[in-house]
Amino acid sequence: MSTNKPRIVVLGAGYAGMMTTKQLTKKLSPEEAEIVLVNKHNYHYQTTWLHEVAAGTINTNQARVMISDVINPNRVRLVYDSVVKVNKDNQKVVLENGDLDYDYLVIALGFETNTFGIKGMKENAFFIQDVDSSRQIYEHIEYQFAKYNNEENPKEESLAILVGGGGFTGIEFVGELAEQVPKLCRKYDIDPNIPRIINVEAAPSIMPGFDEELVAYAKKSLEERGVEFREGAKIAECKEDAFVVNEGEQIKAGTIVWTGGVTGNSILSKSGFELTKGKVTVEDTLLAPSEDNIFILGDCAWVMNKEEDRPYPPTAQSAIQHAGTCSTNIKALLHNEPLESFIFDNKGTVASLGKSDAMGTVFDDKKLYGKTASSMKKVIDNRWLFLLGGPKLTLKKGKFRPF
Amino acid sequence: MSTNKPRIVVLGAGYAGMMTTKQLTKKLSPEEAEIVLVNKHNYHYQTTWLHEVAAGTINTNQARVMISDVINPNRVRLVYDSVVKVNKDNQKVVLENGDLDYDYLVIALGFETNTFGIKGMKENAFFIQDVDSSRQIYEHIEYQFAKYNNEENPKEESLAILVGGGGFTGIEFVGELAEQVPKLCRKYDIDPNIPRIINVEAAPSIMPGFDEELVAYAKKSLEERGVEFREGAKIAECKEDAFVVNEGEQIKAGTIVWTGGVTGNSILSKSGFELTKGKVTVEDTLLAPSEDNIFILGDCAWVMNKEEDRPYPPTAQSAIQHAGTCSTNIKALLHNEPLESFIFDNKGTVASLGKSDAMGTVFDDKKLYGKTASSMKKVIDNRWLFLLGGPKLTLKKGKFRPF
Known part of the structure; x- marks a missing residue:
């Protein structure tokens, strides 16, 4: 018509x-x-949840909604x-x-x-870009674990995960990885001391521009769970299996993810x-x-x-x-x-640091940490579902993980 | 002591x-x-269930039991x-x-x-050999699906699965794949017409030596669910991405599994x-x-x-x-x-053909098909758990899939 x-x-x-x-x-x-x-695509996805898909914390379908489930196709013409x-x-x-x-x-x-023209980054690193690219990251990581015990001479570095960029996405991603890697070790009978999670940031500190006290909290929380930080490390090149940083030092890994720019x-x-x-x-x-x-x-x-x-x-x-x-x-x-x-x-900003930890600011820069922040983060995540699809969608796809 | x-x-x-x-x-x-x-290892695994691990139908832990859970370590010295x-x-x-x-x-x-010295088979094919090798097969298959939509020019053959050997394991394995591949298509937004499951057998018919009527039943059931059979196809070589059969014909695939001999x-x-x-x-x-x-x-x-x-x-x-x-x-x-x-x-032999189909013989060569055979197969599978660990283990790890 x-x-x-x-x-x-x-x-x-x-x-x-x-x-x-x-x-x-x-x-x-x-x-x-x-x-x-x-x-x-015929679906909407939650971009801010993609790092969880990439770490395998949630499955794809929790992070997406069929558009026609929340937009009436009789009222809006949907063109895919x-x-x-x-x-x-x-x-x-x-x-x-x-x-x-x-x-x-x-x-x-x-x-x-945006890879800022870093040599080899586009060719060799994964990006947390959309649903397809994010779930491939998790499957790539899981495959490194599944393969490990079948190798005649397994390389420990194949179980290292390098994350380029210590901004919001990079930090939230390593927080999820810190939860998932021990599970993969149990699933694939691998010594939990072998895998590494390494975050590489060119600036002198991760989360540049964020409140220093909150950043220190995040770093300590993640380090306690095994995440390694390389701050002030400028990536000169991304090879197939390594970042080359600073004066030619190579940091090797079986999985390389770039979160450093958009x-x-x-x-x-x-x-x-x-x-x-x-x-x-x-x-x-x-x-x-x-x-x-x-x-x-x-x-x-x-x-x-x-x-x-x-x-x-x-x-x-x-x-x-x-x-x-x-x-x-x-x-x-x-x-x-x-x-x-x-x-x-500005309703504030909260960064998740894993299942039950987070940090950020809400209402006039009030600082939040730990379980309170984690709880607030889930409220924020669920709020969009409520705006999008009301209580039904919130119940169906929302985050209500106990902690 | x-x-x-x-x-x-x-x-x-x-x-x-x-x-x-x-x-x-x-x-x-x-x-x-x-x-x-x-x-x-510190675990016993069900060798006859490994094809299900390889197809992703069951997880590893359903197919294995900690040895110390069923053998008293105070009575038997366990050496890993x-x-x-x-x-x-x-x-x-x-x-x-x-x-x-x-x-x-x-x-x-x-x-x-046993690869019977087929050129390249040891190097390029996966084997359903043990827990580690079997779960790598599933992860390899899933990775092909996870990768597909991220490729600029995806190759349809990367979603083909080649199974060398039409014996018991090969047939049970393609039966499970026929169940799992459509699920992977839904999970990764892939057109279900793209993936292929191809079984290659050198003998004139799959399941050589087995009752002809039963073999015909199995073949029909699996073909109806999309499995392709190449009978009388002698594998001359296994390349990284293909079998070379007969007079040099190449059958390409992203996953190659050899089940043809032990x-x-x-x-x-x-x-x-x-x-x-x-x-x-x-x-x-x-x-x-x-x-x-x-x-x-x-x-x-x-x-x-x-x-x-x-x-x-x-x-x-x-x-x-x-x-x-x-x-x-x-x-x-x-x-x-x-x-x-x-x-x-001889209590008979039943081959599973997927979730709710099977065929075989029991008690003095009585032939069984379909749901009855499938039910009998689960009884057989659970019997070992009962022998090994009694009713508790049977309930914990047994197969009670409704059909």
Whole structure:
């Protein structure tokens, strides 16, 4: 059924895209606009849970939701296809299997891993990028363990796991690994003293920019569970089985994962947007600069914090809040009303350090540690499920691990 | 505590070795003899369940039992070490970490895979040999699936599984694979039409020697579930990613498993026993020829069926029955009584064809098919657990899958 209603096309079913779509269905009547959601897969996944998939703590299906389970396909047209580029000139999205006209466009295509040109990193390291890449990491690690006792001369380093990058994802990932590696040792009859978990960070300390006291807590907690840290270690090259750091020292491992950097989706540059460090610096309204019908959200956007003259950190929390401003502003455009500006409401940040430990800040920089923080982290994780699919989805996919 | 009691040393904690040890503890008083059980691992595993571990149908721990959970370590000295060879001249077993004197010796060291010198088979194929090798097979298969969607140009053949040998193990294994592969497709978002399961048998038909009607049933059942058979296909070479069959045809696959042949443990030849096709043809008493204190059981032995002038088939059922004769004869030797001869009590043979299908013969060659046979197969599987560890072990590790 073709219509003359304006068509809103949302690209990407991540936090920002899903929430924008959901809010548009609430803020607009079916007569006001046609809504189309385009996504590569027929599922949404929790990007902030991917490190748990990569460590084997949770299975893929806990970290994803079928889009049609939370978005009514009778209200929103769901298109499962890959975006090739956006043609701003004629208001078309080029998909792998066809074109799609838009009146209003929301680009929420998420991040791509950035290796900063480190030699061999793209070829030899795994990335915690999406569902497919993350679950391959866990299977790769498990295979190293499954293989070990069958080797005539097993190499201990094959059971070492190297994690490049001591930021949020890298630290949360080694926290999960510290839980999973002892289980793999028991499962495959391997001496628990053989495997190693090594986090390599170029900056003088892991989690650069984070509160020092919290970082010290995280480091101590993880070291007590066997994680090794190499801070101030600049990776010169990633070989098939090693990082080369500093003055040529090699750190060997059977599994190498790079978590050290992200950038905006490469569709942005293919579509002719002006980029700053791989992302588009958007207006306060979240409109792309000099565009009146293209919004850019989530990890594709830099949204400036004018008070501090730097962008807000690109988190799931931000992405979800972008959706509120974006959907409100699309409604305003349809009604010829003034647009609102994005205001970030910082609810805090908590980093998980494994099953029952975490650290972070909530409400006006109150510091949290240990089980309290871990409990808060699960509340945060479950909150998105609640926003997305209400109590039913929260019960089905939520985190209620006892500790 | 050293003793002057005669020492019985049992080598190998497979079906024959475990049952001999258990029966010796019942037939002999602690004062009559010291019993020592030597095994490489601290666990016994169900060799006839390994194809299920290799297909990922059951986990390792269902297929194994801690030896000390079913053999009282206060009654039997448990030595976890690898046998290097037997010195018959001075009645010593050479272990990797020391020597062990014996007065009576039971060699029950099981089989080794026989590749019949097929070029590349040892290097490139996996074997369903023991716990370690079997679980690596499943992890290897799962890794092919986990990797597939991350490849830029995925090769469909990487999801093909080649099974060399259409005997009992090969057929039971493809039966399990036919159950597991669709699950892996769902788990990793892969089109179920892509993977292949291919069984290659050199003889004109799979399961040579087995009842033709039953073989036809098995073939039809497995083909209906997607298994491909290549009968009369002689494997000339096993490459890294293919079998070369007949006149140079290559069948490609990402996983290659060889189930086509077994032979007795190589300790036999290292210890100077005379071998027929890799095994020792034992006396009716199960004593090794011209030995009066060395018994050879299970897959290391050929036990002749005099009526048919050929050896009994080397099965778990036989191995368990060997233990009865052997333990009785050791007691007879201690008491200077005459030895008894082994008589095989054929309870039938059932081959599993997956979760809810099977075929075989029971009681005087009555043929069984389908769910009845599958049910009978589980009864057979659970029977060993009952013999080994009574109702408690049967409940803990038994097979009670509904169908």
